[in-house]
Amino acid sequence: MNYSRQREIIYSTLKENVVHPTAEYLYSVLKEKEPNISLATLYRNLNQMAEKGLIKKIDGLESASHYDHNTHEHYHFICKKCKRVFDISSDVAPQIVVKTEKETGFEIDSYDIVFSGLCKDCFEGIKEDK
Amino acid sequence: MNYSRQREIIYSTLKENVVHPTAEYLYSVLKEKEPNISLATLYRNLNQMAEKGLIKKIDGLESASHYDHNTHEHYHFICKKCKRVFDISSDVAPQIVVKTEKETGFEIDSYDIVFSGLCKDCFEGIKEDK
C-alpha cells in the first residue's frame, strides 16, 4: 500500500469525527479539505483500510455502511427514532465466541453485534436532532 | 393484512427451504410454482412478514439480505469461503441485552449477532460446493 494524500485525509477525517459516518456523510466533509476528491477514491480507501484492519466497516445498521475508526472490541446500537449510532462495550460478548467455536468447530475470525431500539433521549421523549 | 396466494407461496417456500435464501434465490425457486410472480411482490411480502414477525430478515451477511423462517432466538455464521450460512444458538447472548440495557438506559427491542470465519468443512480443507 503506497502513500496517498487522499487516504491520509480520509483516515484523519474519520478519526476526528466522533460519529460513525456513512461514506456519503464523510464525503461531504472531505470535500471541504480536498475539493477534487472522488467518491470512488473514498470507497476504495475505506475498503482498503477496513481490509487492513485500520478501520471497521459496520453493516446491518442502515442500507448504507457506516465506518468506524475505533477498532477496539465494541458493538453498536442504532436508535430507531433518531438514527444515531452509539458504541456499546461488553465483556460478556467474548464468551459467546469461545463457546460457539467450541460447539461448532468453526473458526470465527470476526463477529458483530448490532442492537436496535430507542436510545435514552428518544425513550424519554426528549427529541433531539438527527 | 389480507390473504394472498402469493404470500402463502412465499412463506411456504421459505419454510420448506432449510437454507437462509436471498430474495434472488427465493425468486428463482418461486418462479417454478408461480411463474408470473413479480419480484416486487416478493420484496413487498418479505418486508411485510418481517415487520409482523412472521419471518426474520438477516442483514450484515452479504450485500443482499437473507431471509429466515426461523424466528426463534438464534444467530448466524457466514463462512467466508463457501458462503454458506449456519444457525448459531447461544444462551450467553441474552445476558448481553440485559446488561447493555442496564448500563445504557436504552430500550433494546432487537439485536443481531453475525459471526464470520471458516466453517468446519472449509477449515479442514474439505471443500464443498456453495
Place this chain on the structure above:
DNA sequence: CTCATAATTGATAATCATTCTCATTTTATA
C-alpha cells in the same frame, strides 16, 4: 537524480439490490 513499474486517482459508466409507481385484479365486508 531519473527512469520504470506499480499504485492511486478522478470521472463517469455500470451494477446490484431494493423500492416506487400505477393501472389492474383480488379480497374482505356491509
Place this chain on the structure above:
DNA sequence: TATAAAATGAGAATGATTATCAATTATGAG
C-alpha cells in the same frame, strides 16, 4: 353483490457501491 381496501405485475427509478480507464503520483533500483 357493491364497494373500499389491499395486493399484484411490470417496469421505471433509486441509492449505494463497484468497475473501467486514461492520467497522475509514489517508490525503488541503478
